[in-house]
Amino acid sequence: MTMRLDYLSIFPAYFDVLDISLLGKAAVNGLVEVHAHDLRDWTHDRHRTVDDTPCGGGAGMVMKPDPWGEAFDEIIGTEPDSSVHVIFPSPSGAPFTQSAAQELSSAVRIVFCCGRYEGIDHRVIDYARSMWTVHEVSLGDYVLNGGEVAALAITEAVVRLVPGFMGNPESLAEESFSAGQDGLLEYPLFTRPVSWRGLDVPEVLMSGHHGRIAKWRRDESVRLTCERRPDLTDSDFGVPH
Numbered sequence: 001m002t003m004r005l006d007y008l009s010i011f012p013a014y015f016d017v018l019d020i021s022l023l024g025k026a027a028v029n030g031l032v033e034v035h036a037h038d039l040r041d042w043t044h045d046r047h048r049t050v051d052d053t054p055c056g057g058g059a060g061m062v063m064k065p066d067p068w069g070e071a072f073d074e075i076i077g078t079e080p081d082s083s084v085h086v087i088f089p090s091p092s093g094a095p096f097t098q099s100a101a102q103e104l105s106s107a108v109r110i111v112f113c114c115g116r117y118e119g120i121d122h123r124v125i126d127y128a129r130s131m132w133t134v135h136e137v138s139l140g141d142y143v144l145n146g147g148e149v150a151a152l153a154i155t156e157a158v159v160r161l162v163p164g165f166m167g168n169p170e171s172l173a174e175e176s177f178s179a180g181q182d183g184l185l186e187y188p189l190f191t192r193p194v195s196w197r198g199l200d201v202p203e204v205l206m207s208g209h210h211g212r213i214a215k216w217r218r219d220e221s222v223r224l225t226c227e228r229r230p231d232l233t234d235s236d237f238g239v240p241h
């Protein structure tokens with residue numbers, strides 16, 4: 001089943017990058033289908049206006065609802081369909097997580113609505129909620145200038161989980177944040193040369209003793225998680241004392 005991805009933005013060229021790397025290959029293999037749209041194509045004035053001053057006053061400009069509604073009608077349609085996932089990146093959205101990426105990886109259709117200025121008229125989101133499955137999500141606790149970068153990050157997190165996308169699906173099991181890793185951060189990685197600029201690969205990794213290697217890796221994951229992400233340690237993880 002091909003996953004169709006649509007991107008609505010006043011900077012659609014942001015999404016040209018999706019033609020390269022693994023994503024480009026996935027498109028070639030028919031796993032995903034990418035369509036980027038210029039929101040200004042649904043304006044009707046000479047200046048192709050997409051914004052206006054905020055009702056109630058305040059700084060900056062707000063994106064008008066009209067172009068979004070007309071773009072929705074043409075790109076998605078005018079009939080409700082809960083199988084269509086519409087994503088609004090927003091600093092006030094719910095944190096985007098690996099489990100959200102996992103859920104979205106089985107979607108047949110995802111539409112990214114990339115706001116700019118101070119944001120999108122809220123009625124656009126309310127209308128979308130009345131029609132489709134809406135996700136207002138945030139990439140993290142920092143402010144970007146628009147939703148495009150977040151849409152690209154979410155796309156990569158989702159598409160890499162689509163069955164058939166990754167050459168070696170086993171590599172997905174050992175990742176940070178994946179269920180198989182107990183919510184721990186990934187352990188440090190090493191490869192050849194064994195000695196580099198006076199720095200050596202930990203001896204245990206060269207021992208060939210799989211039990212010891214597994215223990216070292218687990219201990220390192222627990223150590224790193226306790227140090228850097230105490231918020232992920234909802235239990236003792238058997239932290240070595």
Ligand SMILES: CN1CCC[C@H](Cn2ccc3ccc(-c4n[nH]c(N)c4C#N)cc32)C1
Pocket residue numbers: 089090091093114115116117118119120137138139140141142143144145146147150
């Ligand atoms: C000064 N103002 C403050 C409000 C946001 C304005 C810029 N903007 C307009 C649309 C839009 C969409 C997402 C994000 C965003 N920022 N940080 C994240 N994690 C995001 C995500 N996902 C930012 C955005 C700038």
